[in-house]
Amino acid sequence: MTLDDILASLFLEGHDIRNNDGLLLGSGPLKGGGRAEVIGVADRTAVGVDDAIRLSGQVLAALERGGDGPILVLVDSDSQRMSKRDELLGLNEFLAHLAKCLIYADMQGRHTVGLLYGHTAAGAFIATALATRTLVALPGAEPEVMDLPSMSKVTKLSIEVLKEKAKSTPVFAPGLDNLAQTGAVLATWDEKISLADQLQALLGNDRQGGDQRDRLGKARGGRPKAADMAERVYDLALQPE
Numbered sequence: 001m002t003l004d005d006i007l008a009s010l011f012l013e014g015h016d017i018r019n020n021d022g023l024l025l026g027s028g029p030l031k032g033g034g035r036a037e038v039i040g041v042a043d044r045t046a047v048g049v050d051d052a053i054r055l056s057g058q059v060l061a062a063l064e065r066g067g068d069g070p071i072l073v074l075v076d077s078d079s080q081r082m083s084k085r086d087e088l089l090g091l092n093e094f095l096a097h098l099a100k101c102l103i104y105a106d107m108q109g110r111h112t113v114g115l116l117y118g119h120t121a122a123g124a125f126i127a128t129a130l131a132t133r134t135l136v137a138l139p140g141a142e143p144e145v146m147d148l149p150s151m152s153k154v155t156k157l158s159i160e161v162l163k164e165k166a167k168s169t170p171v172f173a174p175g176l177d178n179l180a181q182t183g184a185v186l187a188t189w190d191e192k193i194s195l196a197d198q199l200q201a202l203l204g205n206d207r208q209g210g211d212q213r214d215r216l217g218k219a220r221g222g223r224p225k226a227a228d229m230a231e232r233v234y235d236l237a238l239q240p241e
Helices: 003-010 049-065 084-088 091-107 122-127 148-155 159-166 176-181 195-204 213-220 226-238
Strands: 018-020 023-029 035-047 071-080 112-116 119-121 134-137 142-144
Touching: 003 071, 003 195, 023 049, 035 049, 035 122, 049 091, 071 091, 071 122, 091 112, 091 122, 112 195, 119 122, 122 142, 134 195, 142 176, 148 159, 176 213, 213 226
Parallel strands: 035 071, 071 112, 071 119, 112 134, 119 142
Antiparallel strands: 018 023, 023 035
């Protein structure tokens, strides 16, 4: 699906979302009523300091306007923009600010939903899609927290060793299926069915609230320890001194 096709399927009555130099900004009416604020990255744009602060501002402006509609984050990006200027300005802090804005929005009752429809990687992936409460994807999406050559440099393990580990440990492997197994991606939507209907079903089925990815990863066998460790830490924090 092209971006225009995706937006048309999400917002059957039209929308005011615009692609401004690779950034998506705007909103659209939901099928079940209400309105979704939309931010995102298009055309495999690398996310730099200017992009991160602009997206952050859009999230904060949505909170200031009020309402309880979801914030939808569409993602087809490169990694973060690794230029000298961006690094010197503190790109890591700008990306962290964007992630915090999305997390804060969710804490304020604005369900944040990420939709992967293309490529994404590294810091840009973490600060956008992975910072949402619920992450879904379309077939053909290509997410990767870190590609194997980069992972090899960081871990000092050979690519061959990493490829072997990836067969049994999804956290070592890029790709949509592996991220779904870890619980990062809730579901892959059917592009032949109305995306508006699938979004409405997702919002309507959100009974528990909060981030459920650690439990999902445990159930799917891709991240068996995270949920138990988080629960243990929570229990310890509640114990009297």
